[in-house]
Amino acid sequence: MKLIVLAYLLSTFFSSVHAKTYTVGLVDWPPFAYVDNQSIRGISVEIVQEVSKRTGITIKIVEFPWARLMVLLEGGKVDGIAFVAKNKERERYILYPEEPYYTLTTVFYVRKGDRDQVQTYNDLYRLGVGVVRGSEYFDPFNNDPKITKTEVVKEIQLLQMLDKGRVGVIVGTHPQVEAQIAQHGFTEKFEQAVYHPGNDAQIYFGLSRKSALASYESRITEAIRAMKKDGLIQKISKKYLK
Template sequence: MSRRFISGWGLLALLLMCITTPLQAKKMLFAAMDDWPPFIIDTNSISSDSGFDGIDRELLQELSTRTGIDIYLLRYPFVRALQDMQGGRVDLLTSLAKTPARSRYIGYLSTSYYQCHPAFYALPAMAKQVRSYADLRGKKIGYVRGAAYFEPFDSDRHLNKNAVLNESQLPGKLLKQRNQLFIGTDCQVDYSLHEMGLSKQIVRTVYQPEQHIDLYIGYSKAAGIEKEVALLDKALAEMVAEGWVARLVNSYFHSDNLIYSVPPTP
């Protein structure tokens, strides 16, 4: 029985096979993954043959089963994954927010499978002081390079922003007081703080943006995978309508202290 989710040297052989095979409709796709729990949990445990666990891994696994399309997971820094989506070197990205800039080279499956909110976090004393967007001025704010949060924050050049490569770096920088605040996505940060036992040391600021972030599966427009995308699009819409995705997400957000907000079924 073939394995749909692999990593390491097996991927090298698959990539070489793709290069030497005549051009045709793809039967395998490559999804870039970067640690973003609980959606993408980077692990090399024996319980995961792909090196990843989490909501997105199980989501892609079910999509693979329903469509017959092999989906292989590649460990990729997020910013580099965005770059390689432009050239079609990566086929899929999960937990992706839509932006006009990304839409030039990324298409999206039509159904959003989760909804999060941008949120600011700080040590308790500082969290009480940040009561409006204006209070962000003059404070050093950690964020992930390449991430999309909300406007006007994303394009605001008057704020003192300190970029990191991965969300996992943000709590540590805050505790070491290298940043005074950091911005994140509540569904990811709340889960991570809970798992790390930091929910009391690092808290949300009084000010919280009103915007929401719908999460999509994005695909490279340059990859030439329109047939596969149509199959994936249909399957994901069915999974959301059936409540399959909601049940999956509920299995990860197991604490009453965590926010759970699946978008309404279309």
């Protein structure tokens, strides 16, 4: 666990909630979460901060490696996760609020000039794909054993492998992957493939089923709905997706 902790100790009228500080984990995933001058910043960080403010739930945010974070959530050693997509395995130990706070779409990227190489899903069988380990993209891709997948820990590694020609295709989520492509100077080198799955991937503030934080699911859902309705989530996003 990296020793980078962002704690929000907020006053509250809900004394029963205020009595405990809940740990919410995340991983480095710009622009939703990243370290900047020893502080954790990003879209999801600000959203969790606002949920804390609106609900009176005291939260501290801690960065973990992805695999360790899943183990801690399953055991109730961490109370929540700032961003997570649904899958059946995770639903065993993560409670998802009724309201997601962000919608992503899956995209495939190739080197400039190669976009026609991936025109249909079947082209992925021939080419193989670079993926981030543990990520959920879309079905049937997630569990398709016929597609050769090269796994890495972080998305920046995918970009570097595509740039060096070690893989011909990578998969990511819009608009997150575009932000990383721009940040690392690959905009003129990469382009989206012709094929688009056309799926929506919902992102949630997940709660460990073994944590007392799960009992506040309805309050968290109400806060997220209000933030979407008043335009705050869109406003936060625009700060990081320029």
